[in-house]
Amino acid sequence: VSKETKVGGGDLAIVIMAAGKGTRLKSRRPKVLHEIGGKPLLSHVIAAAKRIVPAADIFVVVGHQAERVKDAVAGTGVQFVEQAEQRGTGHAIQCAADAIKGYENVLVLSGDVPLIQTETIETLWKFHQVQHAAMTILTAVPEDPTGYGRVMRADGSSGTESAEVTAIVEQKDLKAEQHGVKEINSGIYVFQVKPLLEHLHKLTAGNRAGEFYLTDMAALLRAAGERVVAIEAADAAEILGANTIAELVALDQTMRMTTAKRLMAEGVTIFRPDTCVIDAEVQIAPDTVIEPFVQLLGKTTIGSECRIQSFSVLENCVLGDDVLVRQSCVMVGSKAANGAQIGPFSRLREGTELAEDVHVGNFVETKKAVIGRGTKAGHLSYIGDAEVGGGTNIGAGVITANYDGVRKSKTQIGNGVFVGSDSILVAPISVGDGALIGAGSTITRDVPANALAVGRARQVTKEGWAEFRRTQQKQTKE
Numbered sequence: 001v002s003k004e005t006k007v008g009g010g011d012l013a014i015v016i017m018a019a020g021k022g023t024r025l026k027s028r029r030p031k032v033l034h035e036i037g038g039k040p041l042l043s044h045v046i047a048a049a050k051r052i053v054p055a056a057d058i059f060v061v062v063g064h065q066a067e068r069v070k071d072a073v074a075g076t077g078v079q080f081v082e083q084a085e086q087r088g089t090g091h092a093i094q095c096a097a098d099a100i101k102g103y104e105n106v107l108v109l110s111g112d113v114p115l116i117q118t119e120t121i122e123t124l125w126k127f128h129q130v131q132h133a134a135m136t137i138l139t140a141v142p143e144d145p146t147g148y149g150r151v152m153r154a155d156g157s158s159g160t161e162s163a164e165v166t167a168i169v170e171q172k173d174l175k176a177e178q179h180g181v182k183e184i185n186s187g188i189y190v191f192q193v194k195p196l197l198e199h200l201h202k203l204t205a206g207n208r209a210g211e212f213y214l215t216d217m218a219a220l221l222r223a224a225g226e227r228v229v230a231i232e233a234a235d236a237a238e239i240l241g242a243n244t245i246a247e248l249v250a251l252d253q254t255m256r257m258t259t260a261k262r263l264m265a266e267g268v269t270i271f272r273p274d275t276c277v278i279d280a281e282v283q284i285a286p287d288t289v290i291e292p293f294v295q296l297l298g299k300t301t302i303g304s305e306c307r308i309q310s311f312s313v314l315e316n317c318v319l320g321d322d323v324l325v326r327q328s329c330v331m332v333g334s335k336a337a338n339g340a341q342i343g344p345f346s347r348l349r350e351g352t353e354l355a356e357d358v359h360v361g362n363f364v365e366t367k368k369a370v371i372g373r374g375t376k377a378g379h380l381s382y383i384g385d386a387e388v389g390g391g392t393n394i395g396a397g398v399i400t401a402n403y404d405g406v407r408k409s410k411t412q413i414g415n416g417v418f419v420g421s422d423s424i425l426v427a428p429i430s431v432g433d434g435a436l437i438g439a440g441s442t443i444t445r446d447v448p449a450n451a452l453a454v455g456r457a458r459q460v461t462k463e464g465w466a467e468f469r470r471t472q473q474k475q476t477k478e
């Protein structure tokens with residue numbers, strides 16, 4: 001899809017400012033790599049930008065820990081611009097001047113304003129075009145404007161679309177009489193590139209922060225006789241920034257609630273959604289029930305009629321329909337087909353694949369284990385690097401000894417096998433279809449189909465011996 005057909009005319013580049021350190025987070029991690037909804041702030045902003053223009057027209061300004069930031073989003077195909085020294089948002093755009101000079105318009109997004117929706121950007125972009133403005137500012141009137149730059153309108157109003165903007169004043173630089181202005185700058189703007197680049201070099205750092213403020217372009221452009229306008233976002237929550245950990249956590253909560261509401265609208269029941277952690281990309285089919293305190297992370301996909309009980313954590317898992325995950329299971333990179341039952345207290349690690357109607361019970365750990373239809377492993381087992389057929393019974397406490405201290409070996413168990421409780425299968429090993437392994441066996445050699453294998457010391461029984469010993473002990477005491 002070309003950019004023209006997406007937004008209805010006009011030639012547009014997008015610059016995402018992401019070079020800042022995020023001093024107020026007091027973190028070693030750069031601000032834009034802090035996560036909400038399970039993904040870095042910057043990834044959310046890039047995703048929104050990519051719905052407006054192709055990745056080739058998106059320029060991310062990086063600076064603080066540039067390599068780390070680039071690595072984190074390299075897969076998105078966006079371009080990068082370096083701002084080696086971070087001297088303010090105006091300076092960030094100065095660094096991007098060469099990148100954008102061939103375009104007619106530039107949309108500026110902030111890497112730390114991640115909830116912005118495509119529709120809002122499109123409304124801003126259309127308003128900019130209709131208004132023939134040199135600069136169009138996206139604004140909001142939140143309950144508490146503290147900390148944000150304030151938008152000064154020519155008529156002194158807050159949010160009258162027809163009133164032109166005279167200036168943006170940062171919180172630190174507010175004059176006493178300006179504290180009452182409730183309309184804030186979102187940090188999201190569209191500029192006509194020509195007037196922007198004509199006046200961009202005029203920015204000075206003569207403010208409280210000693211930075212080159214992009215926000216000063218409003219007054220600069222107006223002084224040059226250019227038109228500066230602003231449009232208020234429909235929902236102030238979309239443009240909230242993440243400057244502190246508390247703000248990050250609040251945004252995370254908002255985003256997860258949005259995900260939970262989306263899923264509920266699609267027919268999923270989520271009890272106490274405020275206690276669940278559900279990442280943005282999770283998909284769940286209707287009639288599935290999510291109990292309180294569940295975490296569904298990454299690209300987890302869940303079918304219909306499933307139930308995920310409390311305290312279970314699923315990351316990058318795929319469940320079919322009618323799957324029951326009982327309490328306190330930990331599942332990573334695993335698949336479970338229709339009708340599977342898991343837990344309570346099961347741990348399914350990377351590469352586990354359960355076929356239809358498999359039961360995996362309490363304190364069972366699996367890793368790279370492909371388990372066939374209807375097989376049951378009810379209690380206290382480790383099944384790793386294993387292929388297990390269908391209709392097999394894995395007794396309580398069965399262990400696949402897959403590691404000899406140097407390498408990992410495979411265990412193969414056929415269909416309809418009965419592995420007695422507390423057996424150890426020393427890999428590499430294979431057990432044929434229909435075989436039976438006696439409880440407590442240590443199996444070191446392959447077992448053919450339909451055979452009985454017992455590998456344990458023969459039982460010794462001495463009649464009356466226990467009673468004899470008790471009598472002896474009594475006599476010594478006396």
Ligand code: UD1
Pocket residue numbers: 017018019020021031032061063083085086087088089090091092110111112113147148149150168170184185186187212213214215240241243
């Ligand atoms: C900025 C606006 C403020 C607005 C708010 C909205 C300015 C001067 N102020 O303030 O009016 O209300 O956003 O969220 O622009 N960055 C760079 N290079 C730099 C400095 C910052 O790339 O040299 C990036 C940051 O990584 C961040 C974004 O620009 O993603 C905004 O910078 P930040 O310092 O958070 O600005 P605010 O103080 O929030």
Ligand code: CA
Pocket residue numbers: 112241242243
């Ligand atoms: Ca900010």
